[in-house]
Amino acid sequence: MEPMKYAESEPDLEGIRYAASREQLRNKRQVCQTQLEHLYTLLPIEAWTSLVNDMHDDVAARAAAICEYELEAAGYGPPPVPYAFVVFGSSGRRESTLWSDQDNGLIISDEVHEEKEMYFHTFGRHLSNLLEYLGYEKCKGKVMCSEPLWRKTLEEWKRQMTSWHQDFSWEPVRNLMIASDMRFISGERPLVMAWKQFFERSMNESPEMATAILRNTVRHKATLNVLGQVVTERFGEHAGDFDVKYGVYIPLVNSIRYMALQEGIGETSTLKRLEKLSLLDGGNMLFENCQRAFLTALTLRASASFTVKNGVYSSSGYLPQSELKKKPLLYKLRDSLTTVRRTHRALQRRLRFAERRRS
Template identity: 90%
Template sequence: MEPMKYADIEPDLEGIRYAASREQLRNKRQEYQGQLERLYTVLPIAEWTSLVNDMHDDVAARAAMICEYELDAAGYGPPPVPYAFVVFGSSGRRESTLWSDQDNGLILSNEAHEDKEMYFHAFGRHLSNLLEYLGYEKCKGKVMCSEPLWRKTLEDWQRQMTCWHQDFSWEPVRSLMIASDMRFIAGDRTLASAWRHFFEQSLHESPEMNTAILRNTVRHKATLNILGQVVTERFGEHAGDFDVKYGVYIPLVNSIRYMALQEGISETSTLKRLERLTLLDGGNMLFENCQRAFLTALTLRAAASFTVKDGVYSSSGFLPQSELKKKPLLYKLRDSLTTVRRTHRALQRRLRFAERGRP
């Protein structure tokens, strides 16, 4: 049987791109989602993940347009000034699973308008609620356009990023790391481009911030014990299961992001960051190992069980202990975790060197 290609299901995205109402958009998302579930065992994981994120991008872009229509019908009128709807997190990296939650924000024009604050306060809340209706769980960390921290004018965003750069404590550095994965979805692209330009210009102005980012990067839970055995959850409802997200996926994302940012790589995709890093240092086997480990992490994340409640998709992100008994899978996981540990140790050495050089 000939392998399926992008073209086999690409036409169905037209239904998402031109959905006339929230109900139609939700139905088309669910329809396309069902096709993607069936394709998981057919396509290579990188291609499948790309298709999944094509769907999320188109749903989000259409949701922003429907949000404008609905607010206009409710008496708010059209947007008073240009805006850019952007995404962060796994969406920013185009690594979302079928059930990833919301990670988004708004960049508003600096143009003055008396209704700007009122309109975009309503727009942010309405869009976040609309995305929940469409199946996207709200972010527990509140990285959403409904929150003032992630909904600002371009000038206010620039001030916010400057403040983050001056505070080396955990939370501001974490926010800066989240922001580094920003990607444009809908609206005025020039606002997102200006945002990105300011972010990249200011990133390396403080060596202390680079060290703070590295300090945040090397903090993650143990995944292999001294005997090389996979460390699973000890307590709670997931006792005996393996935490794919924080055990293997996030450590790789964070490590590769740090290395890419140090080289001035503007890509947000982890795989594209690895491609660029490999071009810069083709003799480094670490990047080849990281790519293999990362593809395994994507596969395991996509295979995690999920639930649908009131049309909202969610997943624990854990690999059941029953799956860990399958030797081929266990070997792949252990190989990936060995790469995570080696990468982690290399960055720990870099951190010790950086901290020794501090005054």
């Protein structure tokens, strides 16, 4: 497609970057959101997803700046020490949909200041509430800068990661997997670089954690039955619908993340991880199949219906059964799920081998 056909409709990111108040930022995000909705059918899914995440990044960075202004106006003063505002989850991977929820945290300098803890406790809560006002639903799993687990000084983060590496149960391993997708948004980038260096060194020193991550990775809901038919929800309000997020998107994200971590690949984007994996093993058709399946997953996630309540965007992430009756879409979905199944079987064999070596 020729760029000129949509160049004039590109989203107004400049308006977001220079918004002077929370009200103006919310308005600019809503305008940009509408522009991106119109662009969905005009752009390849990779290009469209990149623009969506440019918007989210700019809103998040501007929100952090406005949060500072608002706290200073309320008498808290400026930040007492440097900090970095970071994102995790689909935001960390730059794969957010238009309606993705919050997944963020803070890395705070180790510099000594008596007001540091109180300030960033207030800052984290204020920023999370501000992001909700701007349209971002709060994370049900509480991966947010308002939570002490995801708001720490650099030294506290190092102790936390060390603790996670010593516990191979589900929750600590899950937290490490979330942390591996961390990405810088605003503030002091050297804090993020130091955090990443420690994370990568810890991963290299913990082969047992790699097996624990693999164990978490191969757990996923059944998506194809023995006849190769797509498995839909059996009960509840989404009976007959297909769970795009946990049926195809997350299994691919987790599998590719595990393989990337094993190879020491520092990228957080799933597509960039696949690109690096392909360069390391160019003859492996698995990565080409995964890329095709992943682009299908992105397309299906982006086309899911969403709601707006009090200015907050949210989506169930389900593909309605009416869409499953469209044969071209169903064939693409089935092809993607076949790739998911083959990938997981390969990883299950790797897990059985790793566990036999341990015993």
